[in-house]
Amino acid sequence: MNRGRLLYAQSGGVTAVINATAGAVIETARKHKVEVLAARNGILGALREELINTSKESRAAVAALRHTPGGAFGSCRYKLKAPEQDRAPYERLIDVFRAHDIRWFLYNGGNDSADTAHKLSKIAAEFDYPLACIGVPKTVDNDLAITDCCPGFGSAAKYTAVSVREAALDVAAMADTSTKVFVYEVMGRHAGWLAAAAGMAGAGTDDAPQLILFPERTFDEAAFLERVKATVARVGWCVVVASEGIHYADGRFVAEAGGTDSFGHSQLGGVAPHLAARVKDVLGFKVHWTVPDYLQRSARHLASATDLAHAQAVGKAAVEYALAGHNAVMPVIVRSSDAPYRWKIAPAPLAKIANTEKTLPKTFLRRDGYGITDTARRYLAPLMRGEAPPPYGTGGLPKYVALKNAAVAKKLPDWRR
Amino acid sequence: MNRGRLLYAQSGGVTAVINATAGAVIETARKHKVEVLAARNGILGALREELINTSKESRAAVAALRHTPGGAFGSCRYKLKAPEQDRAPYERLIDVFRAHDIRWFLYNGGNDSADTAHKLSKIAAEFDYPLACIGVPKTVDNDLAITDCCPGFGSAAKYTAVSVREAALDVAAMADTSTKVFVYEVMGRHAGWLAAAAGMAGAGTDDAPQLILFPERTFDEAAFLERVKATVARVGWCVVVASEGIHYADGRFVAEAGGTDSFGHSQLGGVAPHLAARVKDVLGFKVHWTVPDYLQRSARHLASATDLAHAQAVGKAAVEYALAGHNAVMPVIVRSSDAPYRWKIAPAPLAKIANTEKTLPKTFLRRDGYGITDTARRYLAPLMRGEAPPPYGTGGLPKYVALKNAAVAKKLPDWRR
Structure with missing residues (x-):
C-alpha cells in the first residue's frame, strides 16, 4: 500500500446510481491493489478528517452498492470559496491527504465539485504534493458541460x-x-x-x-x-x-x-x-x-439500465485515469450514435466543466414552447432505456445495503473554523 | 348469446391493478361464452347507455390489462341516492339492462359501490327482472369490511x-x-x-x-x-x-x-x-x-405480485359467482395464515360491506402512537410481497395498453336529469 491511497467523496444531491459509481471505484481500485478511503459526508469529511476505510467492506457489500440508492458514505452541500478568498480549507485538505498518504482524490458531484477538484489540484501543485484530482460526474439535473449526459x-x-x-x-x-x-x-x-x-x-x-x-x-x-x-x-x-x-x-x-x-x-x-x-x-x-x-x-427501483452502466463506467474510468497519471480531468460520456445508441468514456478537463451549467438546447423545445421535439426524443430515449431492478426480499422491499463505514483513526488536530 | 350479457363497471378512484380485475372478468366470461359489456366511466355509462363491447378487444389486449394501471373503461365518482329518495336512476338502469339483455352486473369499487350494487339487486327483484349484482372489491384505502384486504x-x-x-x-x-x-x-x-x-x-x-x-x-x-x-x-x-x-x-x-x-x-x-x-x-x-x-x-411499475393475484382472483370469482346464480355478494379475500401466507376467495353478502369503513385496528398501532406493531407487520408483509413488473418497450417505458372501447349502439332515449 506504499503507492498511496485513493480518496473518494460524494458531493451535493445524491442520485439513484451514485453508489453504483462508488462501487465501481472501489472494485476497480481493488483490482489495482489500491486502498480506497471515503470521506464521510463529502468534502466535509475530508476537512474534518472523518475518513472511512472501505477495505473493511465485504465484496458482497461493495457489489450491493450497484443497486442501493442514497449516498453510502454521506454527501454534503458545502462549497469551498476560491483559494484567493479563503486558502485555509485547501491547505487543510492537503494536510489531511498527506497524513493519510492520499495521492488520488475522486470527487463525485456536479459543476461545483468539478471546480473544487480543479482548484485543489492547483494548490497541491503549488505545495509540490503529488495529487491527482479527478471529477466524477453525477447529477439528476443533467446540467454538466462537455459530457453528453450525467449519471443519475x-x-x-x-x-x-x-x-x-x-x-x-x-x-x-x-x-x-x-x-x-x-x-x-x-x-x-x-x-x-x-x-x-x-x-x-x-x-x-x-x-x-x-x-x-x-x-x-x-x-x-x-x-x-x-x-x-x-x-x-x-x-x-x-x-x-x-x-x-x-x-x-x-x-x-x-x-x-x-x-x-x-x-x-x-x-x-x-x-x-x-x-x-x-x-x-x-x-x-x-x-x-x-x-x-x-x-x-x-427511485433506484426504477433505474435505467443505461444510466446504471454510465454510472459504473465513470467510476471505473476515474480510477484508471487517476492511476494512469491524469490530473484535473473528468471521465465524461461521449455519444457517437443515437440509434443504435453508442457511447464511450473520455477524459475532459475540469476547467471546462467547473461552474458551467448546460441548459436545454432550443432545438429540444417544441415551437409552441410547451413540449419537446423529435430531436429531444432521440437524445432522451437511450438514456431511459433498459431496466435494472434491485433484488427484493421476502417482505417485498428492495434489499439495499448499509455499509459498516469503519472510521480511519485520526492523526491531526480537529479542524476548526 | 341468448343467455344474456354481463356488464362490468369501475367505480371511484382507480388502482394499479383494477384493470387486472377487469382482464380476469373478461377472460373468465369468455371461457364461459358470455359476452362482456363495460360501462364507460362507471355507473354513469350505464345510466347514459354508453356501453362498450369488449368482444372487439383482442386476446392480447385483454391480457395486457393485467399490467396496465388506470381505469381501462373510465371510472367515476358518482353516488346514487337511496331509491326511497330518488328511484329514477335505478329504474333507468333496469331499462338499460333490459334493452341490452344484461343479466349480470359486476361493480368494481369500494363500499359506496357495494351499496349501489346491493340496492340495484333489490330494485331488479321488485321489477322481476332477472339480474345478479356482484360487488368486486377495489381500493387503495383498504377500508372495506369483511375482506382481509382490498385489491389495489x-x-x-x-x-x-x-x-x-x-x-x-x-x-x-x-x-x-x-x-x-x-x-x-x-x-x-x-x-x-x-x-x-x-x-x-x-x-x-x-x-x-x-x-x-x-x-x-x-x-x-x-x-x-x-x-x-x-x-x-x-x-x-x-x-x-x-x-x-x-x-x-x-x-x-x-x-x-x-x-x-x-x-x-x-x-x-x-x-x-x-x-x-x-x-x-x-x-x-x-x-x-x-x-x-x-x-x-x-404505480403499476411497482405492483405487488400478491396484490395482482388478489385482483385477478376476485375478477374471476365474481364472474363464476354471477354465473352460478349468486346475487348481492362480493368475492372477498379470506386469510388463513400469515406465514406461510395462505388465502382464498369466498362470497360475502354486500349488505355487510355496503357503507362500512374499516379503520386500522388498535393492535396495529405502537403504544406511543407513532409507529406500527409486529401484528401490523405480520398482516402487511404478505400483501406487499412479490414483484410483477410490466413489460417495457425500447424507449424504457412500460407497454401499457389502450383498448379500442368500441361503443355499443344505443337503443334508448337519452338519459336526462
Missing part, C-alpha cells in the same frame, strides 16, 4: 416519464366526474432536462403531458391558463408538468409563492400546488397535484 | 414503503449539511392503512419513518414537534409519514390549512407542506416534503 439523470428521467404516464392513465379514467387537471412538479431549478424527460410519457400533442413548463421559458400565466382550458375542452383533461424553476417575466420564481396558511402560519412554496390553485380558482376545474421531490432522485 | 392496497403499500425507504437513504446521506426533516404524505382520509404500510420501510424505532401520523389519532402539534426534535438529536435526521386525514383535537383537518399565498391567491392544502413549514418555523430545521398523490395508486 437517466434514472430520474425514467422515473419521471413512467410516473407521468401512470398518473395520466388515472386522470384520464376519472376526468368525467373528478380531476380534470393534474400538475406534476419536476426538479430542475435552472435547466429543464427532467421536464423534457416527462415529455417522453406521451407522443402526440394530445398525449399527456399536454403542457410542459420549462425553466428556460418565461412563465406567462394567462397563456398557460388559456392552454389548459383549450386542452380540457379538446381532450377532456390535462396533465401539466412544471419545473420547480419556472419564473415570471419580472424574474420572480413561481415557487416563491409560499405565503400564509389559514392558521396564519407560513407556507412552503411549491410550483405544483400554486399552479393547481390558479387553475381551480380561474378555470374552476377540479385539480390534483404532486411534488415527488426526493422520490425522483432516489 | 398491496401495490400502493409496496410503493409507499419502497418510496419511503429510498427517500430516507437520500435524507440520511444529506442530513449533515442539508435536509434534516422529510415529510411524506400518504392517502387515507379516514383509515391509516397506507400510513401503516409506510412503517414497513424500517424495522427499529430509529429506522425511517421514525414518525407516522395516523388519521385514527388526534394530531397534537406540540407533541409532534417535540418528537421530531428528539429524533433529529438522536438519529441526525427524521422522516415523517403523515396521512392526509390527520386532524386536530377540535376536528379540523390539518389539510384544510390552505390559505393565501404571497401573491394573495388561494393555496391548496396539503398536510406535508404544512407540517414541513411548522418544523422549519418552530424548530429551524431544513425540510423537504413530498405529496405523491396519484402516483401511489397508479
Whole structure:
C-alpha cells in the first residue's frame, strides 16, 4: 500500500446510481491493489478528517452498492470559496491527504465539485504534493458541460416519464366526474432536462403531458391558463408538468409563492400546488397535484439500465485515469450514435466543466414552447432505456445495503473554523 | 348469446391493478361464452347507455390489462341516492339492462359501490327482472369490511414503503449539511392503512419513518414537534409519514390549512407542506416534503405480485359467482395464515360491506402512537410481497395498453336529469 491511497467523496444531491459509481471505484481500485478511503459526508469529511476505510467492506457489500440508492458514505452541500478568498480549507485538505498518504482524490458531484477538484489540484501543485484530482460526474439535473449526459439523470428521467404516464392513465379514467387537471412538479431549478424527460410519457400533442413548463421559458400565466382550458375542452383533461424553476417575466420564481396558511402560519412554496390553485380558482376545474421531490432522485427501483452502466463506467474510468497519471480531468460520456445508441468514456478537463451549467438546447423545445421535439426524443430515449431492478426480499422491499463505514483513526488536530 | 350479457363497471378512484380485475372478468366470461359489456366511466355509462363491447378487444389486449394501471373503461365518482329518495336512476338502469339483455352486473369499487350494487339487486327483484349484482372489491384505502384486504392496497403499500425507504437513504446521506426533516404524505382520509404500510420501510424505532401520523389519532402539534426534535438529536435526521386525514383535537383537518399565498391567491392544502413549514418555523430545521398523490395508486411499475393475484382472483370469482346464480355478494379475500401466507376467495353478502369503513385496528398501532406493531407487520408483509413488473418497450417505458372501447349502439332515449 506504499503507492498511496485513493480518496473518494460524494458531493451535493445524491442520485439513484451514485453508489453504483462508488462501487465501481472501489472494485476497480481493488483490482489495482489500491486502498480506497471515503470521506464521510463529502468534502466535509475530508476537512474534518472523518475518513472511512472501505477495505473493511465485504465484496458482497461493495457489489450491493450497484443497486442501493442514497449516498453510502454521506454527501454534503458545502462549497469551498476560491483559494484567493479563503486558502485555509485547501491547505487543510492537503494536510489531511498527506497524513493519510492520499495521492488520488475522486470527487463525485456536479459543476461545483468539478471546480473544487480543479482548484485543489492547483494548490497541491503549488505545495509540490503529488495529487491527482479527478471529477466524477453525477447529477439528476443533467446540467454538466462537455459530457453528453450525467449519471443519475437517466434514472430520474425514467422515473419521471413512467410516473407521468401512470398518473395520466388515472386522470384520464376519472376526468368525467373528478380531476380534470393534474400538475406534476419536476426538479430542475435552472435547466429543464427532467421536464423534457416527462415529455417522453406521451407522443402526440394530445398525449399527456399536454403542457410542459420549462425553466428556460418565461412563465406567462394567462397563456398557460388559456392552454389548459383549450386542452380540457379538446381532450377532456390535462396533465401539466412544471419545473420547480419556472419564473415570471419580472424574474420572480413561481415557487416563491409560499405565503400564509389559514392558521396564519407560513407556507412552503411549491410550483405544483400554486399552479393547481390558479387553475381551480380561474378555470374552476377540479385539480390534483404532486411534488415527488426526493422520490425522483432516489427511485433506484426504477433505474435505467443505461444510466446504471454510465454510472459504473465513470467510476471505473476515474480510477484508471487517476492511476494512469491524469490530473484535473473528468471521465465524461461521449455519444457517437443515437440509434443504435453508442457511447464511450473520455477524459475532459475540469476547467471546462467547473461552474458551467448546460441548459436545454432550443432545438429540444417544441415551437409552441410547451413540449419537446423529435430531436429531444432521440437524445432522451437511450438514456431511459433498459431496466435494472434491485433484488427484493421476502417482505417485498428492495434489499439495499448499509455499509459498516469503519472510521480511519485520526492523526491531526480537529479542524476548526 | 341468448343467455344474456354481463356488464362490468369501475367505480371511484382507480388502482394499479383494477384493470387486472377487469382482464380476469373478461377472460373468465369468455371461457364461459358470455359476452362482456363495460360501462364507460362507471355507473354513469350505464345510466347514459354508453356501453362498450369488449368482444372487439383482442386476446392480447385483454391480457395486457393485467399490467396496465388506470381505469381501462373510465371510472367515476358518482353516488346514487337511496331509491326511497330518488328511484329514477335505478329504474333507468333496469331499462338499460333490459334493452341490452344484461343479466349480470359486476361493480368494481369500494363500499359506496357495494351499496349501489346491493340496492340495484333489490330494485331488479321488485321489477322481476332477472339480474345478479356482484360487488368486486377495489381500493387503495383498504377500508372495506369483511375482506382481509382490498385489491389495489398491496401495490400502493409496496410503493409507499419502497418510496419511503429510498427517500430516507437520500435524507440520511444529506442530513449533515442539508435536509434534516422529510415529510411524506400518504392517502387515507379516514383509515391509516397506507400510513401503516409506510412503517414497513424500517424495522427499529430509529429506522425511517421514525414518525407516522395516523388519521385514527388526534394530531397534537406540540407533541409532534417535540418528537421530531428528539429524533433529529438522536438519529441526525427524521422522516415523517403523515396521512392526509390527520386532524386536530377540535376536528379540523390539518389539510384544510390552505390559505393565501404571497401573491394573495388561494393555496391548496396539503398536510406535508404544512407540517414541513411548522418544523422549519418552530424548530429551524431544513425540510423537504413530498405529496405523491396519484402516483401511489397508479404505480403499476411497482405492483405487488400478491396484490395482482388478489385482483385477478376476485375478477374471476365474481364472474363464476354471477354465473352460478349468486346475487348481492362480493368475492372477498379470506386469510388463513400469515406465514406461510395462505388465502382464498369466498362470497360475502354486500349488505355487510355496503357503507362500512374499516379503520386500522388498535393492535396495529405502537403504544406511543407513532409507529406500527409486529401484528401490523405480520398482516402487511404478505400483501406487499412479490414483484410483477410490466413489460417495457425500447424507449424504457412500460407497454401499457389502450383498448379500442368500441361503443355499443344505443337503443334508448337519452338519459336526462
